[in-house]
Amino acid sequence: xxxxxxxxxxxxxxxxxxxxxxxxxxxxxxxxxxxxxxxxxxxxxxxxxxxxxxxxxxxxxxxxxxxxxxxxxxxxxxxxxxxxxxxxxxxxxxxxxxxxxxxxxxxxxxxxxxxxxxxxxxxxxxxxxxxxxxxxxxxxxxxxxxxxxxxxxxxxxxxxxxxxxxxxxxxxxxxxxxxxxxxxxxxxxxxxxxxxxxxxxxxxxxxxxxxxxxxxxxxxxxxxxxxxxxxxxxx
Amino acid sequence: xxxxxxxxxxxxxxxxxxxxxxxxxxxxxxxxxxxxxxxxxxxxxxxxxxxxxxxxxxxxxxxxxxxxxxxxxxxxxxxxxxxxxxxxxxxxxxxxxxxxxxxxxxxxxxxxxxxxxxxxxxxxxxxxxxxxxxxxxxxxxxxxxxxxxxxxxxxxxxxxxxxxxxxxxxxxxxxxxxxxxxxxxxxxxxxxxxxxxxxxxxxxxxxxxxxxxxxxxxxxxxxxxxxxxxxxxxxxxxxxxxxxxxxxxxxxxxxxxxxxxxxxxxxxxxxxxxxxxxxxxxxxxxxxxxxxxxxxxxxxxxxxxxxxxxxxxxxxxxxxxxxxxxxxxxxxxxxxxxxxxxxxxxxxxxxxxxxxxxxxxxxxxxxxxxxxxxxxxxxxxxxxxxxxxxxxxxxxxxxxxxxxxxxxxxxxxxxxxxxxxxxxxxxxxxxxxxxxxxxxxxxxxxxxxxxxxxxxxxxxxxxxxxxxxxxxxxxxxxxxxxxxxxxxxxxxxxxxxxxxxxx
Numbered sequence: 001x002x003x004x005x006x007x008x009x010x011x012x013x014x015x016x017x018x019x020x021x022x023x024x025x026x027x028x029x030x031x032x033x034x035x036x037x038x039x040x041x042x043x044x045x046x047x048x049x050x051x052x053x054x055x056x057x058x059x060x061x062x063x064x065x066x067x068x069x070x071x072x073x074x075x076x077x078x079x080x081x082x083x084x085x086x087x088x089x090x091x092x093x094x095x096x097x098x099x100x101x102x103x104x105x106x107x108x109x110x111x112x113x114x115x116x117x118x119x120x121x122x123x124x125x126x127x128x129x130x131x132x133x134x135x136x137x138x139x140x141x142x143x144x145x146x147x148x149x150x151x152x153x154x155x156x157x158x159x160x161x162x163x164x165x166x167x168x169x170x171x172x173x174x175x176x177x178x179x180x181x182x183x184x185x186x187x188x189x190x191x192x193x194x195x196x197x198x199x200x201x202x203x204x205x206x207x208x209x210x211x212x213x214x215x216x217x218x219x220x221x222x223x224x225x226x227x228x229x230x231x232x233x234x235x
Numbered sequence: 236x237x238x239x240x241x242x243x244x245x246x247x248x249x250x251x252x253x254x255x256x257x258x259x260x261x262x263x264x265x266x267x268x269x270x271x272x273x274x275x276x277x278x279x280x281x282x283x284x285x286x287x288x289x290x291x292x293x294x295x296x297x298x299x300x301x302x303x304x305x306x307x308x309x310x311x312x313x314x315x316x317x318x319x320x321x322x323x324x325x326x327x328x329x330x331x332x333x334x335x336x337x338x339x340x341x342x343x344x345x346x347x348x349x350x351x352x353x354x355x356x357x358x359x360x361x362x363x364x365x366x367x368x369x370x371x372x373x374x375x376x377x378x379x380x381x382x383x384x385x386x387x388x389x390x391x392x393x394x395x396x397x398x399x400x401x402x403x404x405x406x407x408x409x410x411x412x413x414x415x416x417x418x419x420x421x422x423x424x425x426x427x428x429x430x431x432x433x434x435x436x437x438x439x440x441x442x443x444x445x446x447x448x449x450x451x452x453x454x455x456x457x458x459x460x461x462x463x464x465x466x467x468x469x470x471x472x473x474x475x476x477x478x479x480x481x482x483x484x485x486x487x488x489x490x491x492x493x494x495x496x497x498x499x500x501x502x503x504x505x506x507x508x509x510x511x512x513x514x515x516x517x518x519x520x521x522x523x524x525x526x527x528x529x530x531x532x533x534x535x536x537x538x539x540x541x542x543x544x545x546x547x548x549x550x551x552x553x554x555x556x557x558x559x560x561x562x563x564x565x566x567x568x569x570x571x572x573x574x575x576x577x578x579x580x581x582x583x584x585x586x587x588x589x590x591x592x593x594x595x596x597x598x599x600x601x602x603x604x605x606x607x608x609x610x611x612x613x614x615x616x617x618x619x620x621x622x623x624x625x626x627x628x629x630x631x632x633x634x635x636x637x638x639x640x641x642x643x644x645x646x647x648x649x650x651x652x653x654x655x656x657x658x659x660x661x662x663x664x665x666x667x668x669x670x671x672x673x674x675x676x677x678x679x680x681x682x683x684x685x686x687x688x689x690x691x692x693x694x695x696x697x698x699x700x701x702x703x704x705x706x707x708x709x710x711x712x713x714x715x716x717x718x719x720x721x722x723x724x725x726x727x728x729x730x731x732x733x734x735x736x737x738x
Contacts, residue, residue, distance in 0.1 A: 008519040008520035008524055008525045009519075029430065029431055029434045030434070047434065047438075047524075048520075048524075048525075049434065049524075049525055050519075050525065107390075107391045108387060109387075109392070109393050109394050109416070111394075111415065111416040111417075111418060112393075112416065112441075112734065113438045113439060113440050113441045113444075113734045114393055114440055114441045114442055114732055114733070114734040115438070115441025115442070115444070115522050115524075116441070117391060117392070117393060117441075118441055118442060118522075119521075120391050121391050122504075122508060122511070124391070124504075125501065125504035125505060125507070125508050126501045126504060126505050127504075127505060127508045128508075137390075137391060139389035139390070140389070141387075151416065152418060154415065154416055154417060154418055155341075155360075155361070155417075156341050156414060156415045156416070156417055157386065157394060157415050157416070160386050160387050160394070160415070164387050186434055186435065186438060187418045187419070187420065187423060187435070187438070188357070188358060188419075188423045189358070189360075190356075190357045190358040190359060190360065190419055190422070190423075191350050191355075191357055191358075191359060191360065191361050191419055191422070192350070192357075192417045192418050192419030192422075193418040193419055193423075210438075210524065211441060211522070213521070
């Protein structure tokens with residue numbers, strides 16, 4: 001029997017088909033799914049391993065996402081969506097007014113597997129070409145508008161991470177890239193590993209994925225400056 | 236074949252030295268274990284590879300009441316980082332070690348706490364020692380200056396702290412403080428299920444994910460005495476070469492970044508991107524996560540996928556050839572590479588260099604040749620070796636290996652076409668109690684060794700990952716005597732993962 005042909009992206013969820021059998025929650029290696037009286041998937045924790053899709057007998061969980069969309073709050077990354085919080089909206093508006101179409105980004109590896117960091121690198125290649133949006137990576141946090149954080153915030157990087165943020169001038173935004181930075185998943189927090197960027201910094205946008213594709217990272221940065229919101233307003 | 240020699244801890248140095256001297260053995264991994272719960276002490280395991288391909292494990296027990304042993308490093312220098320790790324993580328002292336400073340644990344970690352002891356709860360967070368100790372050695376003298384760099388760097392790269400000591404632009408000494416991304420993966424594996432540890436193994440390092448997943452799976456399969464079927468093994472080998480390809484091609488482009496040759500950065504970056512999109516198209520993931528598992532692979536390569544790999548590889552190989560030819564003709568670029576960052580052959584050999592760095596210094600180590608695995612057979616891979624040991628040699632080894640990998644992929648696809656549909660995963664039963672096994676894979680950066688031990692109930696009780704990024708121990712030797720602005724270039728020519736090393 002051939003192994004299932006499933007793309008390693010996060011599942012789409014169809015509430016109508018779900019019978020709450022709980023097979024997905026049992027098989028999830030990172031505790032991103034809970035099923036009791038309702039189904040809940042935390043996309044910040046999800047590492048796109050697709051085990052849940054493979055075991056779902058009703059087809060409620062299926063492939064279909066290219067990548068999970070970045071959001072302003074952890075709550076918005078809960079599936080099915082709950083209340084959409086407005087936190088960050090104001091800041092994004094301010095950021096857009098102040099920064100316009102020029103956004104300087106400082107990358108901070110706070111203890112990742114380097115997958116997210118290589119994908120951030122890929123945003124700068126000639127194919128994804130993040131510079132066409134007016135986004136540049138800068139060498140110093142003093143020049144940066146956005147801190148792009150990967151990794152769980154390990155014990156050995158916590159102090160350096162705080163100092164990097166402190167070196168930035170306001171207005172400053174923090175974007176958490178990938179499951180590690182968004183939630184600490186999949187590494188257990190403890191003597192060495194932490195619980196993600198939000199445990200020490202005010203995160204404005206969470207980009208789920210393990211790692212998120214370059215398009216997702218670009219979308220997350222645009223969301224941070226409010227350009228996606230504005231475009232939707234225009235439509 | 237693994238031959239075991241149990242010796243008294245007191246004679247470890249003599250036993251290891253004799254093995255190296257008399258049987259041309261090479262240390263491939265060393266680890267310590269806490270076996271007090273099993274009525275023993277702390278276990279020490281020095282695993283050597285013989286020229287025949289067989290392994291010899293020299294093992295000793297250390298009395299938990301007086302946890303120390305004579306350092307093997309004094310006679311087998313390749314043991315130096317391993318024994319420092321044992322000291323940090325297990326609290327077993329290698330007495331007479333020439334460099335007993337901390338390695339994994341940083342300066343503000345409290346004294347007397349050792350995370351890999353069984354009575355240490357890995358889920359607890361630990362406070363910081365308010366009086367950090369053991370600073371970097373440093374260099375002092377008239378006109379000498381120290382340049383601290385990192386842990387947060389100017390580019391989009393992983394974290395590490397470097398302290399350069401020198402006069403003007405000439406570097407005398409480099410000290411590297413690493414293990415910033417230490418996530419406690421080995422501790423987290425203890426007592427966890429085989430499947431759970433697979434997810435951790437895949438995420439030790441993004442760029443070497445498949446190599447680590449396969450090495451881990453091989454260790455589990457060895458313990459369970461199961462071997463994946465031919466189809467699954469061929470798929471593993473094809474995908475492992477695709478992993479090498481996107482890394483090697485990207486690493487050549489990164490050398491261009493190290494010399495500010497922008498056209499080279501962009502052209503190489505596009506080729507890397509195409510290889511990663513090929514991964515996504517045929518395996519569902521740009522970094523090949525979720526492909527390998529103990530017992531086989533979770534993903535078939537059907538005829539459509541095989542054709543796509545074949546077609547793309549032909550196109551990319553031809554473009555890569557033109558790209559490399561243009562680089563080799565760009566004198567301003569090549570000039571920066573020649574004679575820069577030389578790693579001495581004898582040093583590379585004695586300190587246990589592996590992978591591209593070893594082969595560029597004349598040390599012919601390639602697991603695919605010495606210990607063929609998955610679908611590889613003896614003779615299918617011949618190590619690419621150069622002798623200059625400089626940045627250029629490391630680039631050219633990668634270039635030649637890229638072409639060899641394209642050839643290997645073609646050969647393997649030919650074999651895959653001959654194999655009918657088959658079960659891709661053989662079931663892995665319960666693991667036997669109180670045994671250990673090895674899984675070894677040649678990652679894009681070199682030899683990755685996964686050492687795995689089970690406990691009294693067959694559970695995973697110790698998981699030691701020695702990746703090729705242990706080569707970090709060699710980088711300072713290649714940097715001394717060079718100009719400070721050449722460090723990024725030398726560093727990129729080794730292209731080691733911090734995440735792989737730090738775990």
